[in-house]
Amino acid sequence: MIDFELTSTQAQVKEFAHQFAKSVVRPMSLEADRNHRIPDDFMLRLSQMRQMMTVGEVPQEYGGEGAGVGEIKDKKGKSQKNRFALIGAEEMAWGDISVLLSLPGPGLGGPPVQFTGTPAQRERFFGVFKKEGLHWGAYGLTEPGAGSDVAGIRTSCRKEGKEWVLNGRKCFITNGGRADWVVIFATLDPTQGRAAHRAFVVEKGTPGFYCGKIEDKMGIRASETAELVLEDCRVPEENLLGGEEHYARGKEGFMAAMKTFDSSRPMVGVLGLGIARGAYEYARDFVKENYVLGRAIPRYQLLAQTLADDKRLLDAARLMCWRAAWMADEGVPNAKESSMAKAYAAKAAMKVCTDAVQILGAHGLEQHQFVEKWYRDIKVFDIFEGTGQIQRIVISKRILKEAPNF
Amino acid sequence: MISFGLEEEQAMIQETVRKFAVENLRPKLREFEHARALPESLRRQFHELGLALVDVPEALGGQGASLTTAAIVQEELAFGDPGAAIALWSPHLFVQAVLALGDEAQQKRFLARFAETAGALRSGAVAYSERGAPLDGFNTTAKRSGGDWILDGKKAFVVNGGVADLTVVFAQLEGTSGWDGAAAFVVEAGNPGLQAGERHALLGLDTVHAAEIVLESCRVPDANRLLGGSNSPKESNFLLGSQRMFARGGLLNAARQVGLARAAYEFALDYTQERKAFGKVIAHFQSIAFTLAEMHMDVEAARWMVWRAAVELEKGKVETVYEAIAHANEAAWRVADNGVQLLGGAGYIRDYPVEKWMRDTKALALFGPPSECASLAVAARELGHSFGSGLPSSAIQPFFT
Numbered sequence: 001m002i003d004f005e006l007t008s009t010q011a012q013v014k015e016f017a018h019q020f021a022k023s024v025v026r027p028m029s030l031e032a033d034r035n036h037r038i039p040d041d042f043m044l045r046l047s048q049m050r051q052m053m054t055v056g057e058v059p060q061e062y063g064g065e066g067a068g069v070g071e072i073k074d075k076k077g078k079s080q081k082n083r084f085a086l087i088g089a090e091e092m093a094w095g096d097i098s099v100l101l102s103l104p105g106p107g108l109g110g111p112p113v114q115f116t117g118t119p120a121q122r123e124r125f126f127g128v129f130k131k132e133g134l135h136w137g138a139y140g141l142t143e144p145g146a147g148s149d150v151a152g153i154r155t156s157c158r159k160e161g162k163e164w165v166l167n168g169r170k171c172f173i174t175n176g177g178r179a180d181w182v183v184i185f186a187t188l189d190p191t192q193g194r195a196a197h198r199a200f201v202v203e204k205g206t207p208g209f210y211c212g213k214i215e216d217k218m219g220i221r222a223s224e225t226a227e228l229v230l231e232d233c234r235v236p237e238e239n240l241l242g243g244e245e246h247y248a249r250g251k252e253g254f255m256a257a258m259k260t261f262d263s264s265r266p267m268v269g270v271l272g273l274g275i276a277r278g279a280y281e282y283a284r285d286f287v288k289e290n291y292v293l294g295r296a297i298p299r300y301q302l303l304a305q306t307l308a309d310d311k312r313l314l315d316a317a318r319l320m321c322w323r324a325a326w327m328a329d330e331g332v333p334n335a336k337e338s339s340m341a342k343a344y345a346a347k348a349a350m351k352v353c354t355d356a357v358q359i360l361g362a363h364g365l366e367q368h369q370f371v372e373k374w375y376r377d378i379k380v381f382d383i384f385e386g387t388g389q390i391q392r393i394v395i396s397k398r399i400l401k402e403a404p405n406f
Numbered sequence: 407m408i409s410f411g412l413e414e415e416q417a418m419i420q421e422t423v424r425k426f427a428v429e430n431l432r433p434k435l436r437e438f439e440h441a442r443a444l445p446e447s448l449r450r451q452f453h454e455l456g457l458a459l460v461d462v463p464e465a466l467g468g469q470g471a472s473l474t475t476a477a478i479v480q481e482e483l484a485f486g487d488p489g490a491a492i493a494l495w496s497p498h499l500f501v502q503a504v505l506a507l508g509d510e511a512q513q514k515r516f517l518a519r520f521a522e523t524a525g526a527l528r529s530g531a532v533a534y535s536e537r538g539a540p541l542d543g544f545n546t547t548a549k550r551s552g553g554d555w556i557l558d559g560k561k562a563f564v565v566n567g568g569v570a571d572l573t574v575v576f577a578q579l580e581g582t583s584g585w586d587g588a589a590a591f592v593v594e595a596g597n598p599g600l601q602a603g604e605r606h607a608l609l610g611l612d613t614v615h616a617a618e619i620v621l622e623s624c625r626v627p628d629a630n631r632l633l634g635g636s637n638s639p640k641e642s643n644f645l646l647g648s649q650r651m652f653a654r655g656g657l658l659n660a661a662r663q664v665g666l667a668r669a670a671y672e673f674a675l676d677y678t679q680e681r682k683a684f685g686k687v688i689a690h691f692q693s694i695a696f697t698l699a700e701m702h703m704d705v706e707a708a709r710w711m712v713w714r715a716a717v718e719l720e721k722g723k724v725e726t727v728y729e730a731i732a733h734a735n736e737a738a739w740r741v742a743d744n745g746v747q748l749l750g751g752a753g754y755i756r757d758y759p760v761e762k763w764m765r766d767t768k769a770l771a772l773f774g775p776p777s778e779c780a781s782l783a784v785a786a787r788e789l790g791h792s793f794g795s796g797l798p799s800s801a802i803q804p805f806f807t
Contacts, residue, residue, distance in 0.1 A: 001409045002416075002474050004714045010408075074407055083408050288789050304785035311784055312711065312729040319710035320703070326410050344703050389696075396695035399702055401679055404690035 010087050017088045021095025029096035032222035033373055038102050043134050047104040082325035086270045093274025097377050098222035101174055106137030109183045116242040125201055128180045138179035140170040140228055148390040157186035157198050162237050166230040176226030177211040180204050194251045199241040208233030219376030265338035266324035269345030272381035273317045276349035279356035279374045280310050286360055310352045317345040336398040343391035346381045353378040420478050427486025435487040438613040444493045452494045453526035467521025474716040477661035484665030488766040489613030491662050496566055500530020503574040506651035507590055507632035531570035533561035533619055542584045548577040557624040567617035568602025571595050592630040599624025610765030653727045656774035657715055660734035663770050664709045667738040670745030670763045671701040678748055701741045708737040728780040735771040742767040
């Protein structure tokens with residue numbers, strides 16, 4: 001069946017998330033951006049609402065909220081989890097992206113623990129979120145010299161007795177400073193490529209593991225982006241994600257890292273377009289209030305044309321993301337489509353946010369007008385989770401018969 | 407529910423048309439262009455597939471398929487040859503006009519002939535455009551004469567103009583202006599008041615017969631007036647019916663743009679993996695590979711926009727059709743241009759089809775409502791103006807008054 005209408009449950013989820021984003025999140029967005037911080041009491045309220053969120057990150061068997069409404073199956077008994085997730089996420093990003101990135105929970109660290117972790121590890125690391133207070137997980141892959149080029153990581157690991165010794169630096173780690181644990185990717189031998197990669201869960205407070213500087217960024221300023229340092233950091237062998245046997249098959253460790261990205265790329269795509277939709281609506285209403293009402297508008301054709309272009313770009317980007325999510329729900333491999341969704345949505349969102357500032361003119365530069373913030377926030381969507389250029393490499397490798405050697 | 411999966415039957419139709427297009431259209435697209443027509447044998451062959459009336463109700467001899475299925479058929483045909491996609495669907499514009507604007511008796515009377523075996527070579531036309539027409543209405547007039555109507559005027563850009571078995575003519579009722587006074591009449595071939603004018607020589611899509619027609623004291627019976635499904639002028643749904651007709655036509659044209667873009671993309675994808683320079687196939691240079699990736703994204707995004715609009719239009723919502731039209735036009739232009747670019751000098755010569763697609767896409771973009779009108783219609787709605795009747799001209803009215 002070809003259809004694009006939300007089910008009634010999806011429409012409710014969207015409405016609930018939108019109202020929440022509008023009445024709770026948006027009002028504190030500018031202040032959080034200025035202070036580089038989201039107030040703790042606000043975060044606590046958010047974490048109490050976790051189970052209301054569309055798709056949980058902590059599996060139910062470990063005391064989490066499970067997949068929530070995302071577990072509702074379609075008429076043929078198939079999961080709609082990925083589609084549900086996109087619908088809620090777009091609305092939350094519409095409210096404020098930093099709040100969404102700062103939500104307490106395992107974050108990007110969730111999927112590797114879920115998919116690669118042993119039952120005991122899942123129990124231990126997801127168990128953290130059962131405790132009172134604010135708790136985060138994080139995902140430590142990127143290094144000063146290796147981002148999209150995952151195979152190039154230099155953080156080293158070596159086994160000493162029943163412990164692993166880690167040395168290296170990680171950077172741009174979301175929630176890295178406050179996380180209870182971080183999934184750290186390291187290598188036994190940088191010359192051995194992916195087969196030598198190992199993933200560890202490193203807990204806060206482990207000797208030799210500390211937070212370096214917190215980055216001062218152009219946008220998403222209320223989201224914590226940390227540098228992490230590992231200096232002869234000793235972690236028990238129980239923290240090797242998946243256990244020794246998991247790595248006996250070669251590239252598995254690396255594949256665990258990649259598993260996170262196939263499901264997260266369409267998600268990152270809709271987050272970008274959620275922000276951009278906010279910017280678009282803001283600019284559209286500005287035009288309506290300042291130029292249109294009560295006046296003839298022959299002089300505003302260019303604005304109208306820009307708004308129309310932006311509206312359809314956002315819609316097209318959303319359809320690209322939904323397609324990738326639909327494929328994931330159908331159990332069809334979607335690496336190419338995920339990359340296309342992310343690349344297309346990021347490009348569209350960049351244009352829309354830039355146009356919004358332009359439409360507001362000098363007002364667009366004012367800090368209380370929101371669009372100035374979104375203009376700064378949106379740039380990161382062309383960068384994190386694989387830059388636009390990296391996505392194009394992924395796409396071209398998948399459309400060409402033989403892998404190119406660029 | 408959000409779903410991109412084809413029904414089993416849709417997948418079968420897609421497969422059938424794709425095969426037909428690849429085997430019968432693509433290899434001969436230059437022949438068609440030179441002949442400025444399709445061979446009769448091909449038209450018969452297509453008729454036998456039973457897809458010429460795919461989205462027409464079964465009771466009227468069609469297949470009763472959805473608009474989305476029709477869009478899939480058009481994408482596949484245009485993938486073979488965009489000109490043939492229109493020329494093969496020669497009755498289609500007329501059929502859609504009668505479905506949208508005619509009452510039950512008129513539908514039976516005018517449509518049956520297209521479903522018959524002998525209907526393979528028949529065509530229909532819709533005469534709407536005029537050179538120098540007012541934004542909102544027509545220069546062609548319709549005047550009462552006893553129980554009949556007398557039509558006078560000149561129409562341009564009429565597909566199958568002057569060669570069609572049946573032609574719907576849009577005209578302005580005498581003494582009126584604007585869409586409220588617009589009307590449509592079916593004129594049958596052989597009417598002495600209907601004369602074929604000059605055939606247009608086109609930049610692209612020259613396979614399609616597009617011509618002027620001249621109406622000179624053209625007498626048509628009142629029974630041939632289309633009133634939007636009603637038989638009383640007072641209860642006419644003429645505007646709504648016209649809106650539906652233009653929206654469906656525009657949408658299927660957008661589906662052709664997707665097929666054309668896919669053709670250009672796939673051709674460039676194959677070519678750049680054969681052509682070598684500096685010791686490797688050129689697709690393995692980043693600037694070429696990334697362009698191919700952009701083309702692929704453009705094609706896919708445009709297709710989803712067309713599908714979404716098709717589904718919504720069937721539910722009675724016309725708004726997203728205008729988004730789909732503007733989006734597909736822009737995407738197809740960019741992809742067709744890149745298609746020529748990636749072939750370099752080879753793309754510019756007629757040994758390869760990409761230069762034809764670059765010309766065809768411009769023709770397609772002017773075949774439905776122009777992108778500018780479509781975009782302004784989207785903006786009008788977004789800025790809270792009434793969408794008017796949803797007709798191409800009235801929807802953009804707020805921007806000119």
